[in-house]
Amino acid sequence: MSIVGTRVVRTEDPRLLTTGASYLEDLRLPELQGAAYATFVRSPMAHARITGIDVSAALDEPGVVAVLTADDLDDLPEPSAGAEPLLAKDVVRFVGEPVAIVLTEEHYQGEDVAELVSVDYDELPAVVGIPQALTDETLLFPDKGTNVLAKGGAKEFDDEAFAGCEVVVERTIVNQRVAAAPLEVRAAAARWADDRLTLWSSTQNVHGVRDELTGRLGLGKEAVRVIAPDVGGGFGAKIGADRETVVVGWAARRTGRPVRWVETRNENLMAMSHGRGQLQTITIGGGRDGRVQAYRLDIVQDCGAYVRMGGMLPFLTMLMATGVYDLPRVETAFRSVVTNTTPIGAYRGAGRPEATAAIERAMDLFAAEIGMDPAEVRRRNFVAPDKFPYQTPTGATYDTGEYAKALDTVLEAAGYDELRAEQRRRRERDDPIQLGIGVSAYVEITGGGPEAGETARVSVHPDGTVTVWTGSSPHGQGHATAWAMLVQDELGIPMDRITVRHGDTDVLTEGVGTFGSRSLQLGGTAVHNAAVEIKERARELAAEEMEADPADLVLDLESGTWTVRGVPGRGVPWAQLAERAGPDGLSADTTFATDQSTFPFGAHVAVVEVDMETGRPRLVRHVTVDDAGPVVNPILAEGQRHGGIAQGAAQALFEEVAYDEYGNPVTATLLDYTFISAAELPSFELVPMETPTTVNPLGVKGIGEAGTIGSTPAVQSAVVDALGHLGIRHIDMPASPERVWTAINEARTAQ
Amino acid sequence: MNVTITVNGEKTSHEVEDRTLLVHHLRDVVGLTATNVGCDTSTCGACTVLVNGESVKSCTVLAAQVDGDEVQTLEGLGGDEGEMGPVQRAFREHHALQCGFCTPGMVMAATSLLRENPHPSEDEVRAALKGNLCRCTGYHNIVRAIMSAAESTEGAR
Numbered sequence: 001m002s003i004v005g006t007r008v009v010r011t012e013d014p015r016l017l018t019t020g021a022s023y024l025e026d027l028r029l030p031e032l033q034g035a036a037y038a039t040f041v042r043s044p045m046a047h048a049r050i051t052g053i054d055v056s057a058a059l060d061e062p063g064v065v066a067v068l069t070a071d072d073l074d075d076l077p078e079p080s081a082g083a084e085p086l087l088a089k090d091v092v093r094f095v096g097e098p099v100a101i102v103l104t105e106e107h108y109q110g111e112d113v114a115e116l117v118s119v120d121y122d123e124l125p126a127v128v129g130i131p132q133a134l135t136d137e138t139l140l141f142p143d144k145g146t147n148v149l150a151k152g153g154a155k156e157f158d159d160e161a162f163a164g165c166e167v168v169v170e171r172t173i174v175n176q177r178v179a180a181a182p183l184e185v186r187a188a189a190a191r192w193a194d195d196r197l198t199l200w201s202s203t204q205n206v207h208g209v210r211d212e213l214t215g216r217l218g219l220g221k222e223a224v225r226v227i228a229p230d231v232g233g234g235f236g237a238k239i240g241a242d243r244e245t246v247v248v249g250w251a252a253r254r255t256g257r258p259v260r261w262v263e264t265r266n267e268n269l270m271a272m273s274h275g276r277g278q279l280q281t282i283t284i285g286g287g288r289d290g291r292v293q294a295y296r297l298d299i300v301q302d303c304g305a306y307v308r309m310g311g312m313l314p315f316l317t318m319l320m321a322t323g324v325y326d327l328p329r330v331e332t333a334f335r336s337v338v339t340n341t342t343p344i345g346a347y348r349g350a351g352r353p354e355a356t357a358a359i360e361r362a363m364d365l366f367a368a369e370i371g372m373d374p375a376e377v378r379r380r381n382f383v384a385p386d387k388f389p390y391q392t393p394t395g396a397t398y399d400t401g402e403y404a405k406a407l408d409t410v411l412e413a414a415g416y417d418e419l420r421a422e423q424r425r426r427r428e429r430d431d432p433i434q435l436g437i438g439v440s441a442y443v444e445i446t447g448g449g450p451e452a453g454e455t456a457r458v459s460v461h462p463d464g465t466v467t468v469w470t471g472s473s474p475h476g477q478g479h480a481t482a483w484a485m486l487v488q489d490e491l492g493i494p495m496d497r498i499t500v501r502h503g504d505t506d507v508l509t510e511g512v513g514t515f516g517s518r519s520l521q522l523g524g525t526a527v528h529n530a531a532v533e534i535k536e537r538a539r540e541l542a543a544e545e546m547e548a549d550p551a552d553l554v555l556d557l558e559s560g561t562w563t564v565r566g567v568p569g570r571g572v573p574w575a576q577l578a579e580r581a582g583p584d585g586l587s588a589d590t591t592f593a594t595d596q597s598t599f600p601f602g603a604h605v606a607v608v609e610v611d612m613e614t615g616r617p618r619l620v621r622h623v624t625v626d627d628a629g630p631v632v633n634p635i636l637a638e639g640q641r642h643g644g645i646a647q648g649a650a651q652a653l654f655e656e657v658a659y660d661e662y663g664n665p666v667t668a669t670l671l672d673y674t675f676i677s678a679a680e681l682p683s684f685e686l687v688p689m690e691t692p693t694t695v696n697p698l699g700v701k702g703i704g705e706a707g708t709i710g711s712t713p714a715v716q717s718a719v720v721d722a723l724g725h726l727g728i729r730h731i732d733m734p735a736s737p738e739r740v741w742t743a744i745n746e747a748r749t750a751q
Numbered sequence: 752m753n754v755t756i757t758v759n760g761e762k763t764s765h766e767v768e769d770r771t772l773l774v775h776h777l778r779d780v781v782g783l784t785a786t787n788v789g790c791d792t793s794t795c796g797a798c799t800v801l802v803n804g805e806s807v808k809s810c811t812v813l814a815a816q817v818d819g820d821e822v823q824t825l826e827g828l829g830g831d832e833g834e835m836g837p838v839q840r841a842f843r844e845h846h847a848l849q850c851g852f853c854t855p856g857m858v859m860a861a862t863s864l865l866r867e868n869p870h871p872s873e874d875e876v877r878a879a880l881k882g883n884l885c886r887c888t889g890y891h892n893i894v895r896a897i898m899s900a901a902e903s904t905e906g907a908r
Contacts (some may be wrong), residue, residue, distance in 0.1 A: 009844060009846065010843070010846065010850070013842070013843040013848060013851075014835065014843065015855065016848055016851035016854055017825070017835055017839040017842055017843060017851075017858065018825070018826070018828075018829050018833060018835060018839065019784075019785055019826060020784060020785025020786070020787070020825055020826070020851070020854075020855050021826075021850075021851045021852070022784075023787070023790075023852065025778075025784075025787075025788070026778075026784040028782075028784075107775075107779075108768065108770065108771075136853050165832055169891065174903065181851045181886060182850070182852075182886055183787070183795065183852035183885065183886050183887075184787070184789070184852045185789070206876055212862065230850075231850065232760070232787070232850045232851065232852030233849075233850040233852060233886050233887055235886065264791045265791050265792070265795070266790065266791055276778075339882070398829035475850050476849030476850030476887045477849065478849070505840065518757045540875075540888075545821070602808065632889075635846045636846070638846075638892075639846050639849055639887070639888060639892065641887045642889035642891040643849065643886070643887045643888050644886055644889070644890030645889055646888075646890065646891075647886070647889075654785070668794055669790070669791070669792045669794070670790045670794035671792045671794055675794075675884050675886075676885060676889075677880065677881050677883065678876070678877040678880035678883075678890035678894060679877045679878050679880065679881040681889065681890055681891075682869065683873070683891055683894065683895075684889065684891050707889075
């Protein structure tokens with residue numbers, strides 16, 4: 001029986017559960033002996049001119065190795081146009097922006113010294129929030145003449161788009177800024193020796209970090225080696241090298257000392273990329289029969305102070321705007337604005353959760369307006385199964401999907417009719433705890449793209465063990481277990497003899513990394529293909545060994561030996577073939593690339609209780625179907641769904657990065673940022689469903705972000721639904737007790 | 752000042768700077784790096800260890816404050832041969848960890864909980880974990896693992 005598809009506990013875990021993993025700050029390498037500790041001096045102002053920096057007092061402190069500012073970056077190539085500065089030079093544009101780097105002998109000395117770096121600021125008015133940015137009264141980049149630094153989609157909306165619709169609903173909704181907040185904050189270490197930079201980074205993609213370093217530092221590819229040790233979560237915010245990481249690499253070269261850096265959580269919440277941050281105006285129109293005829297999505301993306309991914313995320317939102325629905329008329333457009341806040345980057349889903357949140361809210365608003373059950377409205381508008389591959393009006397080609405089946409399955413599992421009956425009973429008796437049921441249906445895009453691909457190397461050694469190198473870059477997903485399962489499945493070599501390694505640009509010089517739910521379908525396929533290649537070479541070698549026709553050679557997957565068909569005997573084991581293959585052993589390097597994306601889909605039901613006295617919503621059940629094709633290891637796939645659901649629920653109910661009117665972050669500690677905890681969540685109810693794709697030989701799609709994409713709108717919808725009988729149609733995220741309480745009271749006052 | 756702490760059953764004695772936090776002392780001086788730092792406000796619980804058997808956030812106490820005390824970290828939970836204890840085994844069996852960064856603190860908090868309350872309800876487990884944050888698992892499998900460890904005959908000891 002194949003091991004693929006079975007529940008296999010992780011090979012990673014014994015080490016993580018006994019000695020702990022080896023994260024960046026745990027590295028005790030000889031190469032980093034005597035490293036200086038880096039501490040960044042950060043801007044306390046959201047928007048200001050720097051009129052002077054005095055480092056003299058800092059330099060007098062004990063333990064100081066160096067204090068370096070933008071003026072010291074004179075040995076670097078001219079940055080490309082529009083590149084984010086490595087250290088702020090003339091202007092700071094968000095609180096937390098790095099202004100100087102302090103190197104000290106001891107870690108604790110860093111903060112003491114950083115405090116003594118005296119920076120003179122001439123305060124400028126701060127641009128906080130999208131509406132203010134759009135006024136263009138204060139500009140972050142005056143030479144641009146506007147804060148709108150990117151726009152796209154429809155140049156003008158068609159006035160006639162909604163002509164003929166019996167019902168049209170329009171609403172502006174907030175997809176708020178949130179923090180990725182991986183448990184391990186950002187960290188890096190660097191060493192310059194023999195004209196070469198070695199940089200250890202807590203990252204999702206070592207190759208991306210290397211390319212950023214070579215570009216910013218003016219080094220050739222061969223002069224930079226990037227290594228990822230164990231990484232304590234990323235969620236999109238550890239893609240690539242942030243400016244601090246580049247500065248750490250530069251400082252090691254500049255001073256000739258190894259340098260290590262780890263930020264504090266306070267710095268992390270101020271300066272690591274945030275996610276989401278869209279203001280969306282949705283317009284939906286259709287008939288009272290429940291058929292939607294037209295949909296418009298107008299997006300304004302908050303980029304923060306610099307355009308990291310803020311120019312790109314809305315393209316993904318527009319691409320996925322119509323979701324699982326077959327809509328005759330669709331219009332989308334976006335503008336991306338800069339504000340004096342932390343830059344926005346990728347965060348679990350990156351542009352797609354925003355699309356689903358918008359269309360699912362629109363569907364709910366439309367359903368409420370025509371008085372139809374929201375699940376029924378969705379059913380009447382799904383893309384039908386016989387339409388795949390389905391070309392959306394926004395330019396995506398959905399591979400496979402069974403949207404109605406996913407919804408019906410999850411409704412059945414949740415006991416939807418009984419939930420509605422219970423809701424009616426509570427409404428009738430004016431229960432102080434009202435029940436809300438939120439339904440979402442989603443599709444998202446994962447994996448492929450014009451530059452998508454991933455690398456692998458699989459080597460069978462003469463001792464019969466296997467090493468798998470992957471260009472993919474795990475940080476909790478369980479690649480070591482899953483990749484070993486794929487290799488065992490193909491070669492019949494047991495998992496305990498297979499070691500999976502990643503994260504060293506000197507070993508695999510090319511690779512892409514882990515983000516966008518791409519690992520299994522691209523990295524896993526590359527590993528699978530390498531194993532298939534090895535098997536074919538082994539067949540030739542075994543044929544030579546046994547003096548038989550290669551076509552007659554059979555690999556017995558149970559024993560991991562090659563035999564000749566119809567000839568009894570012990571067969572040739574892998575070790576013998578690896579020996580025969582010569583000094584390099586039996587090894588294959590592969591790159592798997594496809595420009596076709598995959599489109600995982602599913603449906604969620606969230607059940608929320610709202611305390612009508614306090615406004616407190618409580619998620620009491622969450623039921624999901626998340627279909628990403630065949631599952632290699634249900635334990636891992638379920639884990640991805642669990643984590644995703646929680647992060648989506650967190651955005652719907654609790655989490656929001658906030659600033660005051662001066663641009664001061666007011667959620668820059670974990671005391672203030674309402675990171676979701678175990679006490680606010682129920683256990684989740686997961687229903688399996690597997691619809692394969694034809695895009696890769698494993699038939700798999702990505703599961704990393706699906707949970708978040710489905711759960712956010714379902715949970716938000718459930719809160720609103722609990723209050724539907726009061727005429728409430730929408731509450732912005734996060735649906736905090738205060739917001740819910742206010743909505744209840746306004747509705748009751750109006751009645 | 753000189754600080755003497757029994758860490759995982761072994762007596763340690765070091766000269767430390769007064770302001771040294773216990774977590775940094777354990778990591779940088781004693782050399783046990785399983786205990787992690789995840790925040791600076793004692794909110795996330797990644798640094799949870801046991802001091803005289805009670806769970807403590809080691810980023811909140813100075814090394815000097817536990818002078819003469821017994822400290823247990825993740826490294827000290829298993830048996831002499833490196834085998835895992837019941838909570839560790841349950842975490843693996845139920846896939847209660849992904850990136851693993853919160854795990855040492857989570858396991859220590861769970862150990863402490865089960866010593867105080869050997870048979871907690873799901874709500875009690877969830878309430879007890881309020882001070883231990885995880886970004887990967889949605890807590891689902893952590894809760895299951897702790898409930899399962901509680902059911903195992905050995906309990907958490």
